[in-house]
Amino acid sequence: MREARITAPALRRMKCQGRKISMLTAYDFPFAHLFDAAGIDVLLVGDSLGNVVQGQATTLPVTMDEMVYHCSLVTRAVQRALVVGDLPFGSYQTGVEETLRNACRLVKEGGVQAVKLEGGERMADRIGAIARMDVPVMAHIGLTPQSVHRMGGFRVQGRGERGQARLLRDAHAVQEAGAFAVVLEGMPADLAAEVTAQLDIPTIGIGAGIGCDGQVLVMHDLLGLSLEPPPRFARQYVAMGEIVSKAARMYDEDVKSQKFPSERESY
Ligand code: KIV
Numbered sequence: 001m002r003e004a005r006i007t008a009p010a011l012r013r014m015k016c017q018g019r020k021i022s023m024l025t026a027y028d029f030p031f032a033h034l035f036d037a038a039g040i041d042v043l044l045v046g047d048s049l050g051n052v053v054q055g056q057a058t059t060l061p062v063t064m065d066e067m068v069y070h071c072s073l074v075t076r077a078v079q080r081a082l083v084v085g086d087l088p089f090g091s092y093q094t095g096v097e098e099t100l101r102n103a104c105r106l107v108k109e110g111g112v113q114a115v116k117l118e119g120g121e122r123m124a125d126r127i128g129a130i131a132r133m134d135v136p137v138m139a140h141i142g143l144t145p146q147s148v149h150r151m152g153g154f155r156v157q158g159r160g161e162r163g164q165a166r167l168l169r170d171a172h173a174v175q176e177a178g179a180f181a182v183v184l185e186g187m188p189a190d191l192a193a194e195v196t197a198q199l200d201i202p203t204i205g206i207g208a209g210i211g212c213d214g215q216v217l218v219m220h221d222l223l224g225l226s227l228e229p230p231p232r233f234a235r236q237y238v239a240m241g242e243i244v245s246k247a248a249r250m251y252d253e254d255v256k257s258q259k260f261p262s263e264r265e266s267y
Contacts, residue, residue, distance in 0.1 A: 008136035015202040021214025032077035062088040071110025085112035118144035120170020124177035131178030139174035143186025158187040207233035
């Protein structure tokens, strides 16, 4: 029997029941299928695809058309997980009307059940507008990669009294605006735990310690597929890059020594 689909309200219930939420990024059909079948609760089609799929230095160049395309690959594969599509840089910063148009595209053309955007208090009007359109919206505060130039690099946020106060303000603002969940990225673990305790909506941490309601990782870090060494907060569960390289080297050798294809592999 097919398992019940994870929904935005279901995540809220998980928080109330103290059940932790697992979230992973996915960008294509085969990995989305594998992660969904493995029981991951939420699949995020993240604009991190700019880094890990496109090889860009930041997420800033990722376009709406690219996000719609990758969302459609992922949603085609998924039966149980909640699929969240990221709004890329430039698709919501310019105003509420454009935000709504682009959120609609992710839902209508990409097939996602929810969208995500970066920013706290300053994005409250956009979060509210999307939520009023009945599209569940996930917020993302702390280290927000689309703000790399303002932050002066990918730096841990929420340090010091002012940083902490600002993050708590952001967390409450996105909840009040109507976000159904919030990603807490790159912040001290005790601050993330405090945000989690204060909010009614679930928090999903990345580089934010154990005290969040759930955790998210970029799939390339989990699988050892990144060209860069994984960040300190990530845990690599398998060295898939090495496995793939070994397979490619073996194939190369077999082709060149005429061991492939064999008779059995020929018509
Ligand atoms: O784009 C992304 O993958 C993200 C996660 C790191 C939360 O925003």
